[in-house]
Amino acid sequence: MPFTQAPRRRTLPAVLATAFLAAAALFVPALPAAAHDELISTDPSSGAALEALPAAITLSFSADVLPDAGATVIEVTDASGASLTAGVPEVSGTEVTQALAGPASGAVAVQWRVVSSDGHPIDGEFAFTVPESAPTPTPSLTPSASPTETQAAASSSPAATSEPVAEPVDTSAPASPLPWILLAVALVIVAGVLVYVFASRGPRKPADGGTAGR
Numbered sequence: 001m002p003f004t005q006a007p008r009r010r011t012l013p014a015v016l017a018t019a020f021l022a023a024a025a026l027f028v029p030a031l032p033a034a035a036h037d038e039l040i041s042t043d044p045s046s047g048a049a050l051e052a053l054p055a056a057i058t059l060s061f062s063a064d065v066l067p068d069a070g071a072t073v074i075e076v077t078d079a080s081g082a083s084l085t086a087g088v089p090e091v092s093g094t095e096v097t098q099a100l101a102g103p104a105s106g107a108v109a110v111q112w113r114v115v116s117s118d119g120h121p122i123d124g125e126f127a128f129t130v131p132e133s134a135p136t137p138t139p140s141l142t143p144s145a146s147p148t149e150t151q152a153a154a155s156s157s158p159a160a161t162s163e164p165v166a167e168p169v170d171t172s173a174p175a176s177p178l179p180w181i182l183l184a185v186a187l188v189i190v191a192g193v194l195v196y197v198f199a200s201r202g203p204r205k206p207a208d209g210g211t212a213g214r
Contacts, residue, residue: 037063037116039124040094046126053084053104053130059096063117067091071115074098079106079132105133 043058044050057076065072072091076084076098086101096114108130113123 036118036120036122037061037065038122039112042110042126044128046128048128050128050130053100053102053108056097056099057110059098059112059114061094061096061114061116064093065091065096066115066117066119068115071121072096073113075111076100077109078104078130079108084108103133104130106130 038061040060040062042060044054057074059074072089074085074089074096078084082102084100084102084104086099089096089098091114096112106129107127109125109127111123111125113121115121
């Protein structure tokens with residue numbers, strides 16, 4: 001009776017392939033389907049100290065902004081909370097322009113919200129400063145001092161000065177997912193090679209041991 005060898009079990013290759021795929025799934029984080037657009041620059045720039053309120057501000061993005069009505073909102077207020085916007089923002093490709101009007105004093109805050117080219121809304125804020133306006137003097141009911149006394153008091157007291165402080169701007173950028181993608185591709189390739197090698201090794205045929213007794 002010819003000798004037959006039992007087929008080799010393929011449990012080890014299957015286990016190794018499963019282990020490599022599981023490791024790849026653990027090391028590779030869930031990546032976003034698409035990167036959203038982002039704010040590239042502003043005019044005036046964040047933290048700028050200007051001599052007067054500009055006629056308009058301009059925001060530049062990494063891709064075209066959707067020009068749908070109501071999709072773009074920009075709020076500009078001064079230190080007292082008074083609104084400085086004039087009309088609605090104008091969208092032109094990657095740039096959004098908002099006209100300004102009115103007296104401004106101190107820090108000027110800008111809050112914006114747009115809809116990026118992938119349809120996802122993004123928002124943010126920045127600030128710049130303009131000189132603080134002098135307060136309007138309030139009429140006093142007490143007898144006013146003579147001009148000589150007023151000049152003497154003014155010369156003896158140092159003038160108070162104040163410097164507007166620019167708000168810090170978050171310039172951190174998200175880490176690139178490229179290293180994780182390369183690691184995932186490498187692990188998947190290694191797993192595929194191992195599966196192919198072990199799967200292609202079929203059961204070995206027994207060597208010709210001769211014929212049975214005649």
